Amino acid sequence: MLHYEIQGEGKENLVLLHGFMENLSIWDDMIPSLSEMFRLIKIDLPGFGKSEVVAEIQTSEIMADEVKKVTDELDLQEFHLLGHSMGGYIALAFAEKYPANLKSLTLFFSTYFADDAAKKETRRKGLRIIEENLRAFVNAGVPNLFNPNEHDILESKIKLAKETAYTSAVEGVLASQKGMIERADRLSVLENFGGRILILSGKHDTAVNSEKTIQNLPDRTNIKSYILDCGHNGHWEKPGICAAIINTELLHHLPKNLLF
Numbered sequence: 485m486l487h488y489e490i491q492g493e494g495k496e497n498l499v500l501l502h503g504f505m506e507n508l509s510i511w512d513d514m515i516p517s518l519s520e521m522f523r524l525i526k527i528d529l530p531g532f533g534k535s536e537v538v539a540e541i542q543t544s545e546i547m548a549d550e551v552k553k554v555t556d557e558l559d560l561q562e563f564h565l566l567g568h569s570m571g572g573y574i575a576l577a578f579a580e581k582y583p584a585n586l587k588s589l590t591l592f593f594s595t596y597f598a599d600d601a602a603k604k605e606t607r608r609k610g611l612r613i614i615e616e617n618l619r620a621f622v623n624a625g626v627p628n629l630f631n632p633n634e635h636d637i638l639e640s641k642i643k644l645a646k647e648t649a650y651t652s653a654v655e656g657v658l659a660s661q662k663g664m665i666e667r668a669d670r671l672s673v674l675e676n677f678g679g680r681i682l683i684l685s686g687k688h689d690t691a692v693n694s695e696k697t698i699q700n701l702p703d704r705t706n707i708k709s710y711i712l713d714c715g716h717n718g719h720w721e722k723p724g725i726c727a728a729i730i731n732t733e734l735l736h737h738l739p740k741n742l743l744f
Contacts, residue, residue: 485557486527486550487534494521496587496735497563499555501571502526503593504660505622505649507533510568514719517727521735525563527554529571531656542659544577544667551578555585564734566590566682568719569691570660576670579677588680588734589673592726593689593716595697598669607665614657621657622649629716631688641720675702682733683709684726689716708733 489508498518502510508526515524528535530542530550539546551574555563564587567575572594579589599607613621626645630638674681683701685694698709710729714721 486530486554488525488527488554490558491515491524491526492518492520492522494519494523496521496523497525497558497560498522498730498734499525499527499551499560499563499565501551501565501567501574502529502532503567503569503571504664505532505626505652505657506568506645507648507651509533509648510719513723514727517724517731519731519735522564525554525558525560527551529574529660531653531659533651537653537655537659540659540662541666542656542663544573544663545581546663547574547660548577548581552582552585561585562587564588564590566592566730567594568592569594569716570664573664573667573670576673577667580670580673583677583679586677586679588682589677590682590684590730590734591697592684593686593692593718595692596670596674597693597697597700598667599665604665607661611658611661614654614661618652618654618657619650622646628690631686631713631715631721633688634714634721638721641717645717645720671700671702674707675704677706679706680734681707682730683707684718684729685709685711686714686716686718686721687711688714691716 500511508528531537565575572591627642701707712722718726
């Protein structure tokens with residue numbers, strides 16, 4: 485069973501899935517601004533935080549099934565699901581397999597596109613570096629995930645992101661990297677999902693093609709998208725704004741008097 489923590493006593497369950505080389509602590513900056521209507525279920529994905537690796541190649545489908553074990557244990561029948569980056573890939577796989585359980589699906593600086601050939605090759609080359617020197621892999625990659633125009637302002641957050649990544653188990657990083665190479669295109673999930681869909685993207689995101697992601701969204705009334713003036717890590721770069729958007733978009737369908 486994956487490690488998880490619960491915070492808040494709201495009526496609306498929001499399950500939070502972190503990204504690659506992260507853990508459940510990444511949500512700390514956003515939590516003070518998230519509505520008291522949420523009960524937050526923060527999960528350490530396989531091989532990260534306090535959760536163990538579950539497979540040599542941790543595909544999105546395998547990790548979605550692990551998340552389902554947590555939601556089943558908590559007897560969550562209908563809930564909101566949000567995933568950052570790799571967590572978004574897992575959230576899409578979850579929505580494909582278990583759509584009846586979801587009220588909403590939020591791709592948080594993530595995409596429904598599969599890796600193209602160049603991205604897959606980059607990930608394959610990264611496997612050797614991860615195995616030989618995870619710290620060097622982290623140091624080379626993490627700063628590039630933040631808005632390059634605000635590195636001075638974000639210096640403490642970049643340091644925090646690195647320190648969080650350093651704690652990742654090499655086996656978990658390798659297994660997840662291999663899984664991301666194999667992931668499928670999941671545009672069809674957005675075309676068929678009946679709940680609310682929210683997309684948050686960064687204008688300066690080097691890991692996700694935000695423009696392509698937004699431009700190719702299905703023309704459906706249940707989909708809302710935002711592009712923020714940040715990089716790949718809205719939870720550290722723009723936590724208050726991200727939380728405000730989540731509060732508005734996931735809760736505004738509820739009776740108005742409950743929002744105040």
